[in-house]
Amino acid sequence: MKTVRNAILCAVVPLVCAMGTTHVQAQGIGHSGSYGPWWDSPVTMSMDKLSAQQKNDVVQIRSKMMQMTMEHEQAMAKMEMEFMQTMMDLQRQLMDVFRGH
The missing domain is CATH 1.20.5 (Single alpha-helices involved in coiled-coils or other helix-helix interfaces)
Incomplete structure (x- = not known):
């Protein structure tokens, strides 16, 4: 069997x-090009068909999206650093407790 x-x-x-x-x-x-950030996928149309105002709007929206992405990544990195520092402090406290016995 x-x-x-x-x-x-x-x-x-x-x-x-x-x-x-x-x-x-x-x-x-x-x-190549089949995946990426969710906001890149729906906005793949040609900029040639847009008016000057629409092109300006697209540039402003994309720059705002990039800025928000960078801010998000910076905030996540800061939180990660704070988390690691707190975990190291707690591990140090735990080691001190075990050394006491």
Whole structure:
């Protein structure tokens, strides 16, 4: 029984992996330009068809989005640093408690 199960697994696992690889290639996953920030995907139309005011609006909106992204990343980095500092302090306190015994 165990041998039959192992034989089936040896046959099915490569088949599933091959099907998954084929699916990924068919969907374009991993190809240039097929993924990215969520705001890049819907705004891929040509700027040539826009008026001067619309082009200006697009530039302003995109610069605001980039600014907000940078601010978000800076805030996350600051929170990460504070978290790491607090964790190191707590570990130091924990070591002090164990040294006391």
